[in-house]
Amino acid sequence: PALYEMMTKADTVGLFQVESRAQMATLPRMKPRTFYDLAVEVALIRPGPIQGHSVHPYLKRRNGEESVRYPHPLAEPVLRKTLGVPIFQEQLMELARLCAGFDAGQVDRLRQAMTHKRSEQAMERLRDEVYSGMTANGVTGPAADEIWEKLQGFGQFGFPESHSVSFAYIVYMSAWLRYHYPAEYLCGLLNAQPMGFYSPNSLVQDAIHHGVIILGPDINRSLHDCTIEPHPADPSDVATYLGMSWRRGQGPVDDPPRQSVAMRTGLRYVDHLGAAEITRIEAARQIDGPFTAPEDLAHRTGLGVEALESLSASGALEPIGLGRREGFWAAGALAEVSPNRLPLAPGVEPPTLPGLGDEERAALERWATGISRTHPVSFVRERLSAIGCLTCMEAVESKGDGNRVRVGGIVTHRQRPQTARGIYFFNLEDETGLLNVVVFPDLWAQQKDVARRNPGLVIDGVLEYRDGVTNLVARGFSAFPVTGVTSRDFR
Template identity: 45%
Template sequence: MRRAADGRRPAPHGPDRPGPWARELPRYAELHCLTAFSFLRGASEPQELVERAVTQGYEALAITDECSLAGVVRAHKQLREMREAAHHALREAATEAGEADAVIDEPPLLKLLIGSEFLVRDDTGMPRFKLVLIAQNLHGYGNLSQFITQLRRASPVKGEYTLHWRQLAPEKLTDCLALLVLPREADDADLLAAAHWLLQHFTGRAWLAVELLREASDALWLQRLQGLSEATALPLVAAGDVHFHVRSRKALQDVMTATRLGRTVADCGFDLQPNAERHLRSRQRISQIYPAELMAETLNVAARCTFSLNEIRYQYPSEVVPAGVTAARHLRDLTYAGAEKRWPWDEQGVGGVPDKWKARIEHELALIEELQYEHYFLTVADIVDFARGIGILCQGRGSAANSIVCYCLHVTSVDPDRSTLLFERFISRERNEPPDIDVDFEHERREEVIQHLYEKYGRDRAALTAVVICYRPKSAIRDVGKALGFSDAQLDVMSNDHSGWSTQVLPDEHRAALLQQMALPEDDPRLQQLITLGRQLNGLPRHLSQHVGGFVLTEGLLERLVPIENATMKDRSVIEWDKDDIDELKMMKVDVLALGMLSAIRRCFDLVNRLRGTAIDLTIPDDDRATYDMICKADTVGVFQIESRAQMSMLPRLQPREYYDLVIEVAIVRPGPIEGGMVHPYLKNRALPADQVEYPSEALKEALWRTRGVPIFQEQVMQVAIIAAGFTPGEADQLRRAMAAWKRPGVLEKYYDKVVNGMRERGYTDDFAKRIFDQIKGFSSYGFPESHAASFALLTYVSCWLKCHEPAAFLCALLNSQPLGFYSPSQLVQDARRHDIEVRAIDVNHSDSDSTLERRDGQHHPAVRLGLRLVSGLGKDAAGRIEKARSQVGEFAHAQDLAQRARLTQQDMQQLA
């Protein structure tokens, strides 16, 4: 066993290291592999392909989805996790062998290559050949990503591209290796022309791919390619045209082909692959098919590729930092300038930033500077400043509300004196991932913010994050069922019956019932095929969509980091990676989100300020007794967050009397606290005098006193783990992340021993420890962080105050912000009338497009005149023409006058009747 320079010995080989048998088989690297991100072509996830390649002892695997890099990060992450697991296993083996100080070599496992496949067309638009490009280094990767972007953005149809052979500019694809995949049906002249084209454009970095798939023409095809190689001096290399990781996925790949072509499998004929050879075959099988020199050449290709996704270095935009000032200095200046506004001095010289918050500011600024996140905070603050500068109401929420720096920058609005800040919920060293700040904007004006970002940074530096739309049971059943030839009526029966998804084989009684309901013969094998293939398809990616508002902004060209394509929505562009992908590569995003209640509140502020001559805003005092009286009576139709029936039933029991009570109310009616059994204990303890509430220890009392000894929020679960189980703040955040990944089996359970043993070591009973862990599991369903609930509670209170004190303006604002909330306009109007608000009917001679306020003599509250926009079926343009015609000439004399002056159609008149 090797000794290191310091005398330590290396760890022994572990089970994940190749044994002697591996050296007896020829080495091989797969250079042409599609994943499920080649939508409706590849039938396996990137993770499955990586795992299979490792188990088969491949030297390298190239992920080469068609005109896409959408799946490469998932492959990268899978390989990283497998390396970490193998390293951990080797470390444990060394420790058990009494060699804890042994040098642990990096487990080789697999080399991941990044590339893409392209269908190249001739001058007539007909497919000519396929070209596989593989990045050699970071520069080549950037060229490849940029090339994909150009093709995707030039296409008028989302998700498609067109590449003509004359379009290829080899000078823009330097540092990329090229494999030419030729069609077998081509004549020798076409093969020679394509080979010369490749030789001309990719001199010294081109190969002819030999893909032998156990077809009858394999021997002849190999002979033709060998002749072509001799004629052009282009080397041959083996490749597998992989579409799935194991041969058993062939049936699913047939279903995907049928779905892509819009036919049944039975009608696809020769469009289906003739066999199941397009999987990651064993090296023994490959060695029986390919000449040894073609397998050896795969290693030469792989050796020329050194690029890893770890080389990507994301840089945030620098525009937000003035010349001559460092980002850290500028952030510090803005933070303390904002702090002085948050904690101002009064005329007597009393006030200023409290010492405890100065210490907290310094702590956060130091960590932000250490992790080099200054530009991110400055960019988010700049976006918020822009929005507020043009009168758009906005507010940060989520884990960012744990940050006092965000509060001082006026990104968030939660006063730290009224909440429990846990900065590690937002940023920590152990977490080792970028922060994520969510900012809500008025839903009707968010587009102004989005377009501002495009204008400021350019579409080559700004784009939305993707969302991977995956198959779900119903959509999987429908696509598989159509491919197998089931009727829509039969699929309706099956898609509404999910009980068969829990077992691989249907129980006889269940199968018989379904056969009868679907009118199928008893010996029809398709029902079991439908279940089997539906289960395989469920969860696989179907297509990419755009994130609701997650923006990625970069200092350099974003398209050199990740391909960008046009979104379905006009004037939007989207990258090919989702949130988890950019988190893996430490790329930052800012969420520019839309919230309808902000639109309603801003409209209400405008109405009230015009009516009363005041200037109310989100700083409304939060201790209004009348508002809390209204809340305690569950008189909350139309307000934010506490208007549902479940919330209304909780309000009289919880009896909120202050802001923090609303924070609890917002969070407690959620699946997490309910399933974790926290609601009834909390209500029971809330009814007790504070000094009679029992706590497991004085240390935990500090974390749980505000919620009467019961953890209601995710932050409290983290604090309990830190205090009672000895977790570090970073480990506690990993626990939170495990709670968020509750759908993945075994993720949360691995923390059980650490939680229970840690509490036992600190003197807590096993019963208490297990109860806490059960509550943690309950939170995994859906639990609110306190910071999120605190942000929402602010808007909850403001909406309640407006409903209580300015009910007419509140109703008017709600009606003009529809669709919004739980209740229809008619229900909102009925509620307002129950509160003695006069609501006047729609009248073409008095109603504008929006609902408006009309003064009433001697009355404090005005009347609400319903707007034309509430007329079902009446278009926005027609309502605008009515309003304009009336303002120009005056009231309408009769229906014909209305129709003529407002240029209304017969349908418009019918809607108004």
């Protein structure tokens, strides 16, 4: 039950197949409670069910807002388990067999048409055959049109039930790992990049919201990949979910208490460090032990200027006495040191330099690794609040349907699905979480330069709240400066 509750709250960042904006908007309405519900959820948000107008009828019927009905009595045995609407590819094939009298060869041609790259044209070539068969079976008028609409919609791609069940298994196991072992799950996701819907930084921010402790790169502790290491924090203070301990024997599932752990960022995330450089670092540590000073590192690895600058900016050299700003100063001289020279680096000692502020430190982390443990919007929160901006979480939790609001954050995604009639969908992120933003074509045409080019946006709009899902319908955009951030844009 706890895993399904997590998914019902659309707390699914980083979860295979259910992390997209559309899936997160559907989960609170779907309210999955069984494994088969997950299979339906996976299959539902596909072009076939969307174009076949199956999504909203299914959700309404599931929630008791609409009675279950069937386009024709012949369709009932096929559609009973999905409340009268076809969701899986096999259901369409069986509808053709029962309602249009298709034989095995005709059904196979239908299957090919639903999976072929030019399936829209292939489906159209079957139209007369389908209608003729339905007429012979007494399926005519609106019932025949409704069945054809469903068949035609699946020409835009839908999932077989077997495929959906297989994916649902991965969803469930991923959710279990994320719920019980959040640090380890994040570690695995980051080591599997590039993949998924969210950037490494968004994955890290979500994990931090759930109490996961993130440690930066360390020249003596980090491996190529991200790793898990013990942490002295009180177990009750980390990895919390819904106000309860996530895996400490106090939550909804009685797991045995474990020692607190943290995730250490791997050297793979440090810019300008390739596999060869990381191999040299790891080999040098194995042969002669930890690095003791910047000159020792340079002499034993022969790293170049850019690699040393990135390591410094990430904070990885602080354990051997070289600060982030000082590392930029010393990188050139350190790069002149090599395994073939004496371990001397004239000019390495930097002058006394002013310390870094929190915002500068976070900016350097993003520049060097693409990951910042402090969200960039937190540094401009005071300015955003001064102009009346809510946080993303305040907007979501207000449940204020019809309320005019202003929200500021960074855009993590821009999407314009082919099924959305020119509507754009944004994910707006700040230090508190994510907010869905809907941008209609007329506003996009007026302000696309601002909306498309700027990672930081202040958005004026109207909140929509329905069935546990909050959207912000945009009415206007303005930009605010934020550095080192890019969005993932999809079509």
